[in-house]
Amino acid sequence: MKHTKIKDLLQSNTTIASVNVKGWVRTFRNNQFIALNDGSTLSNIQCVVDFENTPESILKRITTGAALSVTGSLSESQGAGQKYEIQATSVEILGDSDAEKFPMQPKKHSLEFLRENAHLRVRTNAFGAIMRVRSVLSFAVHRYFQEKGFVYVNTPIITGADAEGAGEMFQVTSLDLNHPPRTEDGQINYKEDFFGKHTNLTVSGQLEGETFAMALGQIYTFGPTFRAENSNTSRHLAEFWMIEPEVAFNDLDDNMDLAEDFIKYVVGYAVAHCAEDLKFLETRLLDEEKQKPQAERSEMSLLEKLNFVLENNFKRVSYTEAIDILKDSTPNKKKKFQYIIDQWGADLQSEHERFLVEKHFKCPVILYDYPANIKAFYMRLNEDGKTVRAMDILFPGIGEIVGGSQREERHDVLVEKMKALGIDEEELWWYLDTRRFGSAVHSGFGLGFERLVLFVTGMTNIRDVIPFPRTPQNAEF
Structure with a gap:
């Protein structure tokens, strides 16, 4: 018999004489009641075992974590909590189960313990919910851009270009690290490497994406990116996913319109399609908040925070105006900020x-027109000569969630900016070509996908919203 998803059975409009479900045991009580979950939903289905007619050898092996195939009738539940249960006529153990060693026992585990068992943590309610929300958000990203006529472009993972200019990149090489070939002056000879040059894992698909926008009009990338930043904070990963649209003929105002519309769409999609999981995560967050001092507790619940984004227009504020507001703010004057704002040009902190x-x-805020010296080389220089057409979107509880800009389309200005920053023109000759041949105003932005998942799920550590986090000194699994 073909098995049916638990989600479908729990949503059934009628009892069913014979069904089969497969899943993993969450709990087994009184040698009779199995809580079974198959990952299709947060909810378990209760399977009532006929223990008098079930062999003792089977009952002993029904333990937390065991994989089962249960056949029986879908009947109205005799207990509270759910509409249906399965009156089991047969129970089959599908694999080995070592109850004493299975780490995910039905009790509260610390997030750190769960990170150490990332291969099994998705069997918990919290991480099952997080990963289902992540999946829905991923689908919503593609759906939004596809419905708007964007072309999905797969930009390179291996590249010779540092899009951010920060130099925090993972090197890719096939050279013998013990005996690398060297030039006459003793430097490593990358001409003998696999690609014939120094290459790295990408930090962004933006530069390549721009070249496609100059032909296809509007494109987006959605893929893995890498930063060799030696940071162990709750906001940093060495490997993460980036969403990066690029649109020809869009200026900064168009870019802000697109970013706001996009974020509202994907957050709204998650709210509409992940109600059960988000309600569970909201309850979980409320429990976490109760453990904090009153002054550190969030003023909004998870769903209130999501609706805060959906129901408010994003306020557009220049960097200069924001600095004035911050300088005159009470926490700045009373030195409550860790980083005091005392002059124009400061790099804003969370x-x-x-x-x-x-x-x-x-309300959500879009800051724009940042000082040129704290932003990337490819951002369009304003007429004042000291600010660029950059924009960041700021959210409650998380700070910056989107960074973007109108790109510098003027060849001579771009070259001057690259020279000033010591960026090799020869390395980016192909990027400069897009300014030589049919250059036009264009804009784009980047959204770290894990930042989005973090916001929507209410989690506080970015390591908990990606299946297998990669961080300094940690590449387990």
Whole structure:
């Protein structure tokens, strides 16, 4: 008999004489009641075992974590909590089960313990919910852009270009690291490497994406990116996924319109399609908040925070205006900020971004026209010569979630900026070609997918919203 998903059985409109389900045991009580889950839903289905007619050898092996195939009738539940249960006529153990060693016992585990068991943590309610939400958000990203006529472009994972100019990249090489070939002056000779040059894992698909936008009009990338940043904070990963649209003929205002519309769409899609999981995660977050001092507790529940984004227009504020607001703010004057704002040109921190969103404007904020010296080389220089057409979107609880800009389309200006920053023109000759041949105003932005999942699920550590986190000194699994 073909098995049926538990989600479908729990949504059934009628009892069914004979069904088969397959899943993993969450709990087994009184030698009779199995809570079975197959990952299709947060909810378990109760399977009532006829223990008098079930061999003792089977009953002993029905333990937490065991994989089972259960056949029986879908009947109205005799207990509270769910509409249906399965009156089992047969129970089959599908694989080995070592009850004493299975780490995910039915009790509360610390997040750190679950990270150490990332291969099994998805069997818990919390991580099952997080990964289902992640999947729905991923689908929503593609659906939004496809419905808008964007072309999905797979940009290279291996590249010779540093799009951000920060140099924090993972090197890719096939050279013998013990005996690398060297040039006459003793330097490593990368001409003998696999690609004939120094290459790295990409930090962004933006530069390549721009070349396609200059032919296809509007494109997006959605793929893995890598940063060799030696940071162990709750906001950093060495491997993560980036969403990066690029649109020809869009200026900064168009870019802000697109970013706001996109974020509202994908968050709204998750709210509409992940109600059960988000409600569970909201309850979980409320329990976590109760453990914090009153002053550190969030003013909004998870669903209130999501609706806060959906129901408010994003306030557009220049960097200069934001600096003035922050300089005159009470926490700045009373030195409550960790990083005091005392002059124009400061690089804003998460505490400043959250103040603007949560305390001052009380809505999502888009900051624009940042100082040129704190932003990337490819951002369009404004007429004042000191700011660029950059924009960041700030959210409650998380700070910056999107960074983007109108790109510098003027060849001579771009070359001058590259020279000033010591960026090799020969390395990016192909990028400069797009400014030589049919250059046009164009814009784009980047959204770290894990940042989005973090916001939507209410989790506080980015390592908990990706299946297998990659961080300094950690590449397990």
